[in-house]
Each structure stands twice: as structure tokens, then as C-alpha cells.
Amino acid sequence: MQKNTPPRSTIRLTRRGKLVLLVTCAVVAGTAVAVPLLHLDGGNTRSRTLVIPEGWRASQVYDAVDKVLALPAGTTRKSVGKAGLKLPSDAQGNPEGYLFPATYPVGEKATPQSLLQFMVDTANQRFNGAPLAAGAQRNAMNLYQAVTIASIVQAEAATKEDMGKVARVVFNRMERGMPLQMDSTLNYALNRNTLRTSTDDTRIASPYNSYQRMGLPPTPIDNPGEQALRAALNPPQGNWLYFVSVKPGDTRFTADYAEHQRNVAEFNAHLKSSAPRQSRSPQRSGGPQRHQSPAQQSQAPPSQTSQSPQAPQSAK
Numbered sequence: 001m002q003k004n005t006p007p008r009s010t011i012r013l014t015r016r017g018k019l020v021l022l023v024t025c026a027v028v029a030g031t032a033v034a035v036p037l038l039h040l041d042g043g044n045t046r047s048r049t050l051v052i053p054e055g056w057r058a059s060q061v062y063d064a065v066d067k068v069l070a071l072p073a074g075t076t077r078k079s080v081g082k083a084g085l086k087l088p089s090d091a092q093g094n095p096e097g098y099l100f101p102a103t104y105p106v107g108e109k110a111t112p113q114s115l116l117q118f119m120v121d122t123a124n125q126r127f128n129g130a131p132l133a134a135g136a137q138r139n140a141m142n143l144y145q146a147v148t149i150a151s152i153v154q155a156e157a158a159t160k161e162d163m164g165k166v167a168r169v170v171f172n173r174m175e176r177g178m179p180l181q182m183d184s185t186l187n188y189a190l191n192r193n194t195l196r197t198s199t200d201d202t203r204i205a206s207p208y209n210s211y212q213r214m215g216l217p218p219t220p221i222d223n224p225g226e227q228a229l230r231a232a233l234n235p236p237q238g239n240w241l242y243f244v245s246v247k248p249g250d251t252r253f254t255a256d257y258a259e260h261q262r263n264v265a266e267f268n269a270h271l272k273s274s275a276p277r278q279s280r281s282p283q284r285s286g287g288p289q290r291h292q293s294p295a296q297q298s299q300a301p302p303s304q305t306s307q308s309p310q311a312p313q314s315a316k
Contacts, residue, residue, distance in 0.1 A: 004168070018314050045181070050115065054101040054225035055154045061099045061119070061223065065112050084111040085120045086227045090144040097147040097220025098123040126226055135233030139171075146223045150229040151220035155184035163231035180210040188221040195271065230288040246270060 050068045052213040054059055062076040063259070069075075085095055095116065100123035106115065126132075127143055136146045157163040172282055183197045189208035207218045225234075240253040242260035246267045254260050262296055 048106045050104040058096045079112040088144045100222045147230040150224035154224035154228040164235045167235035185210040
């Protein structure tokens with residue numbers, strides 16, 4: 001199996017210079033940071049608002065920019081290569097993970113390129129700060145890998161309180177040479193969000209198939225917020241290898257596979273009993289998975305990681 005993450009002993013921190021942004025204030029607004037884009041409109045403070053929630057994928061951001069600027073669908077996506085984005089070399093021009101979640105006022109002269117540039121510049125300013133850079137170095141990884149882990153945490157954690165534990169599961173599984181087996185990476189490969197993962201899903205040929213591929217996916221799978229990144233850089237101590245959200249507000253973490261299987265069985269029973277109600281309430285298309293009742297496929301213990309999990313169990 002392909003291993004996308006180098007051994008932890010060989011990972012080194014990528015040092016990048018801090019970027020100076022034209023930001024006059026930064027306040028928390030729900031799940032996003034409010035950032036005035038004054039330089040986009042010559043100081044004109046009259047603007048529309050563009051909200052990028054935590055956990056949105058780049059494709060969702062592109063669609064939102066097209067909509068707020070009243071542009072034909074696909075315009076922003078096509079402008080990425082011409083935007084001159086200051087991305088890590090590991091990103092290879094893909095801004096996924098670096099379109100910082102925020103509430104952005106959009107001036108009359110804003111363009112797709114200018115909005116994307118400011119999102120990436122804001123991400124670099126936030127991510128390259130001393131505490132986060134030191135955290136990446138302490139965990140023997142570069143910032144791009146930290147953002148990738150944070151994107152998984154953002155997608156998988158049912159609550160902000162669970163973020164650190166999810167990050168610890170990621171680290172524990174990598175350190176043991178286990179595949180991550182995260183449904184969020186499969187959903188990214190299939191461009192969907194769902195509570196159910198089939199056995200066939202886990203067999204798709206994709207570098208984002210964390211059931212078949214070892215290590216991290218090649219890029220982040222969404223655009224995480226700062227709290228998810230902090231959780232990825234400073235997870236709590238614990239031996240957890242598995243977790244499943246049995247029902248909203250009840251996520252169970254364990255290192256014991258048998259206990260995990262019991263939790264999965266309880267989850268499947270709850271999912272089955274609530275299926276009629278769920279069918280009447282369609283899931284929000286394209287929304288980050290953490291806003292739905294997270295439920296991922298069952299992971300096998302270390303000795304069984306080569307076996308395909310059984311659908312429709314949905315657990316980590």
C-alpha cells in the first residue's frame with residue numbers, strides 16, 4: 001500500500017516567512033473570523049458579505065465566490081491557476097486547506113483572484129504564527145501535514161470538544177502503522193457527504209482512500225478552522241484507536257476493538273431506528289460532515305487492517 005506520509009523521524013518543519021496583511025480587526029463571528037478586505041476596494045467599506053464556514057471544501061468556496069460576485073458557475077475554479085496564491089510547495093498549487101474560514105466583506109472591485117489571495121494570505125498569517133509552527137515542529141511534521149490532519153479532525157469531530165481526541169486517534173493509528181480508515185477521506189474522493197459507507201466504497205482507487213492507502217491523504221480534505229489545527233498540533237494523551245458517534249452528543253473513543261464493535265452495533269441500531277425520520281429530512285448537500293451526525297465505517301484491529309470492513313457499519 002502506498003504511504004503518503006514519510007516516517008515521523010524524517011518529517012521536518014517547513015519554515016515560511018510571515019505575511020503582512022491589510023487587516024484592521026479580527027473578531028470571532030460564529031464559526032468564522034470577520035476580516036475587512038479594505039485593500040480590495042480602495043478603502044470603500046460598503047461591501048457584500050462572503051461567509052466561508054469551517055470545514056467547507058475548496059469546491060464549495062469556489063461556488064460561493066461565483067455566487068457573491070454574480071459570475072458564471074466555474075469562473076472562480078478556473079481562476080485558481082492565475083491567482084498567484086502563496087501556497088506551500090507540498091500543495092502543488094491546490095489551495096484546499098488554505099482558504100481560511102472567515103466572514104469576508106467583499107468590495108465592489110473584488111475579483112475571484114483577489115478573494116482567493118486574501119483567504120490564502122489569512123491562512124498563512126494564522127497558520128505560520130509562532131505557537132502553531134512550534135506545535136508542528138514538536139510533533140515532527142510540517143505545517144502542511146498539520147493542516148491535512150486538522151482537515152480530517154474538522155470533518156470527523158462531532159463537537160469541538162472531540163477534536164483533540166480525533167487528532168490523537170489519527171496519530172495513534174499512524175504510529176502503529178494502521179491505515180486511518182476515515183470515511184471523510186472517502187467522501188472527499190467521491191465528492192459527497194453521507195452517513196453510510198459501503199464495502200464497495202472502501203475499494204475505490206483513489207489516493208484519498210484511507211482504507212487502502214497508508215498515511216495521510218495527499219492534500220487536506222477541507223478548510224479547517226484554527227481550533228481544529230490547534231487540536232491537531234496539541235492533542236490530549238490517550239491510547240484511542242477507534243471512535244464512533246452512536247448518536248448526537250454521544251461519541252465514544254476506545255482502544256479496545258471488541259468494545260468498539262459493541263458501540264458500532266449500537267450506532268447501527270440507532271441509525272436503523274431513526275431511518276424513517278432521516279429520510280424525511282434530507283442531508284444538506286455538500287455541507288461539512290461534522291454538522292451531520294458523524295458515523296464512520298468500522299475499523300479493524302491492527303491484525304485485521306487488510307480486511308474490508310462490513311457495510312453499513314459506519315464508525316471510525
